[in-house]
Amino acid sequence: MEEKIFKKFLKDRGQRLTRERAAILRKTSSSQGHFDPESLYLEMKKKSLKISRASVYRTLHILCECGLIEKVKKTEHGTIYEKTYGQGHHDHMLCLSCGEVIEFYSEDLERLQKDLCKKYGFQWTNHTLEIQGYCKKCLKKTG
Amino acid sequence: MEEKIFKKFLKDRGQRLTRERAAILRKTSSSQGHFDPESLYLEMKKKSLKISRASVYRTLHILCECGLIEKVKKTEHGTIYEKTYGQGHHDHMLCLSCGEVIEFYSEDLERLQKDLCKKYGFQWTNHTLEIQGYCKKCLKKTG
DNA sequence: AATGATTTTGAGAATCAATCTCAATTATTA
């Protein structure tokens, strides 16, 4: 389970699983979907888990290195993250109207990309794909 | 040609094609590949085209709205742009070692994405795909 | 060409996410 992984990861680097780090880990592990550091900070504050912004940012970094979460992208309002533990790889559709994020996965799409890389002599490690457009719900409203 | 398009676009909004805007347009039009506002600002400064940062940022915005350039993505060092006039749509491979950007296009990839959108009742408008990995050159070096 | 209205510019201030500083605190080791 996540805490075990995180603890081991930290230990191997001579770092400690503090109360603050554990709290942030729990928060991100139980998170549904995408999140950003500031919101996470504010939510923890509300819940009387007063952890400084510095620690939030620092811990999110470590969690990335550890592979438990990942940066999704940078926006004008800051960086978006998502947890990766227990989540398969996927890509995103983003509704330009309501902001909804649809997660999807396509084996064909993955294979096609790897084929393309081969063609260019490029050694694939990972990728990010975001499709922008309008979701079903918004299409109904606007007609 | 670009200047004509830009001029018309501005005129239609009651805006003017000033010396500053024209200079930035020329610079971006003649640009090869990707660029960022700060570098563009510094280069123009070197060439005795002293244009303020404010104007650079403002003009890049307008050029985006006009469709002559596009934001590629946001990085920790700022926003990356590229010109779009005369360039077909394409996606990117980014070398994690040397930073090289390979531009590529795949009809199959495009079709596949549109099919996926259909499946989700999502109305496609555009997308961005970045494949991260290692380029041919770097692979040779590192073995 | 002069007048008056409109738009644009640039210098520097403001904003905002993210990082850094460093003294005080906490955990680990001897």
Added chain:
DNA sequence: TAATAATTGAGATTGATTCTCAAAATCATT
């Protein structure tokens, strides 16, 4: 327990970007 090492938080700092606003440039009209 004392010495050592890691961590925290408050606030300062950085860096990209935006904003402010007075001065300059451009346009339309007489």
